[in-house]
Amino acid sequence: MGKGEQTRERILEKAAVLFNRQGFAGSSMADVMHATGLRKGGIYRHFESKEALALEAFDHAVQRVRVRFVAALRDRHDAVARLRAIVGVFREYAVDPPMPGGCPVMNTAIETDDGNPELRARARAVMEEWRAMVRRTVERGQERGEVRPEVDGDALASVCISLLEGGIMMSKLYHDPVHLLRAVDHLDRHVQEQVRV
Amino acid sequence: MGKGEQTRERILEKAAVLFNRQGFAGSSMADVMHATGLRKGGIYRHFESKEALALEAFDHAVQRVRVRFVAALRDRHDAVARLRAIVGVFREYAVDPPMPGGCPVMNTAIETDDGNPELRARARAVMEEWRAMVRRTVERGQERGEVRPEVDGDALASVCISLLEGGIMMSKLYHDPVHLLRAVDHLDRHVQEQVRV
Numbered sequence: 075m076g077k078g079e080q081t082r083e084r085i086l087e088k089a090a091v092l093f094n095r096q097g098f099a100g101s102s103m104a105d106v107m108h109a110t111g112l113r114k115g116g117i118y119r120h121f122e123s124k125e126a127l128a129l130e131a132f133d134h135a136v137q138r139v140r141v142r143f144v145a146a147l148r149d150r151h152d153a154v155a156r157l158r159a160i161v162g163v164f165r166e167y168a169v170d171p172p173m174p175g176g177c178p179v180m181n182t183a184i185e186t187d188d189g190n191p192e193l194r195a196r197a198r199a200v201m202e203e204w205r206a207m208v209r210r211t212v213e214r215g216q217e218r219g220e221v222r223p224e225v226d227g228d229a230l231a232s233v234c235i236s237l238l239e240g241g242i243m244m245s246k247l248y249h250d251p252v253h254l255l256r257a258v259d260h261l262d263r264h265v266q267e268q269v270r271v
Numbered sequence: 272m273g274k275g276e277q278t279r280e281r282i283l284e285k286a287a288v289l290f291n292r293q294g295f296a297g298s299s300m301a302d303v304m305h306a307t308g309l310r311k312g313g314i315y316r317h318f319e320s321k322e323a324l325a326l327e328a329f330d331h332a333v334q335r336v337r338v339r340f341v342a343a344l345r346d347r348h349d350a351v352a353r354l355r356a357i358v359g360v361f362r363e364y365a366v367d368p369p370m371p372g373g374c375p376v377m378n379t380a381i382e383t384d385d386g387n388p389e390l391r392a393r394a395r396a397v398m399e400e401w402r403a404m405v406r407r408t409v410e411r412g413q414e415r416g417e418v419r420p421e422v423d424g425d426a427l428a429s430v431c432i433s434l435l436e437g438g439i440m441m442s443k444l445y446h447d448p449v450h451l452l453r454a455v456d457h458l459d460r461h462v463q464e465q466v467r468v
Binding site: 096097099100180183185194197201232233235236237238239240241243246247248252253256 | 382434437451
């Protein structure tokens with residue numbers, strides 16, 4: 075990695091944490107300068123605007139979450155094991171979040187639902203990816219007789235994602251992992267008792 | 272209500288919607304002036320700062336949610352009927368939210384978790400109130416033999432609130448009530464199948 079590329083990566087890393095903690099509207103370019111230790115020119119050499127930086131910083135933050143799913147799903151083929159692994163990612167998340175400041179998708183969804191359409195579109199695209207991950211797991215499990223035929227994969231995705239995101243919000247509000255862990259326990263039991271054949 | 276009081280109410284009403292939609296950091300006093308049609312002096316006559324206005328606007332927004340619970344719980348005494356009524360508030364919420372911009376408690380929790388301690392304390396106080404509402408309903412139901420003795424009221428509160436808040440977030444992201452309605456359906460079934468004796 076060249077020096078310019080290293081600087082670019084450092085800006086992204088620091089800006090991702092900053093935006094995820096303070097929000098996009100709550101972070102100024104002065105905050106980015108402070109967090110990176112760079113002058114304005116050093117940042118604008120790599121990103122043409124705060125908006126452009128925010129989009130790439132969002133992708134950077136989401137990638138930190140995504141690798142946790144990839145690791146948890148490796149070598150798991152049974153649909154119920156995969157669903158439990160997806161939910162189980164949040165046990166680790168509760169005590170060692172991949173990104174300071176909570177879930178970048180929820181934070182961006184909440185902040186941009188009445189503004190910033192480009193960032194909002196990115197949050198929706200990642201939400202689509204997560205919903206599809208659950209839905210496809212259910213569908214494959216049904217084809218192989220591992221998941222009950224009456225389970226609606228898209229409805230299960232809504233419930234899993236809503237409950238885990240809400241759990242992250244509550245745990246952050248109280249600085250207490252218990253709420254997210256209760257969400258994980260509830261879903262794990264639901265998968266074993268109502269989803270598994 | 273005197274003219275001054277009317278003006279104060281109008282500022283609170285408009286500011287509550289503005290802050291709930293755009294966030295505290297994302298709303299300027301110029302936005303408040305625009306929304307209320309008042310000049311700066313007219314606003315500062317009633318609220319000494321944006322911070323002071325935000326605190327009262329938050330209370331105003333929460334009150335709009337609170338009256339929905341009060342109405343839903345009126346004349347319901349059985350614990351299971353009360354739990355189903357609390358959850359059922361969100362069926363109406365999905366298509367006719369009490370406040371534009373989503374849940375003021377979640378929005379404030381997300382925006383202020385790394386800043387603005389006074390607003391954050393208010394969000395926590397309301398969260399305490401909601402958790403206590405579920406927990407006490409469970410405890411009374413257990414005393415009267417309406418709720419299974421093994422149900423943990425505080426854990427049920429975490430799951431209900433997380434799932435409903437997450438459902439509001441997803442439904443707002445997609446402008447589609449289906450996600451929140453799925454959250455309601457899941458909880459209603461859970462209460463009937465796992466909580467009721």
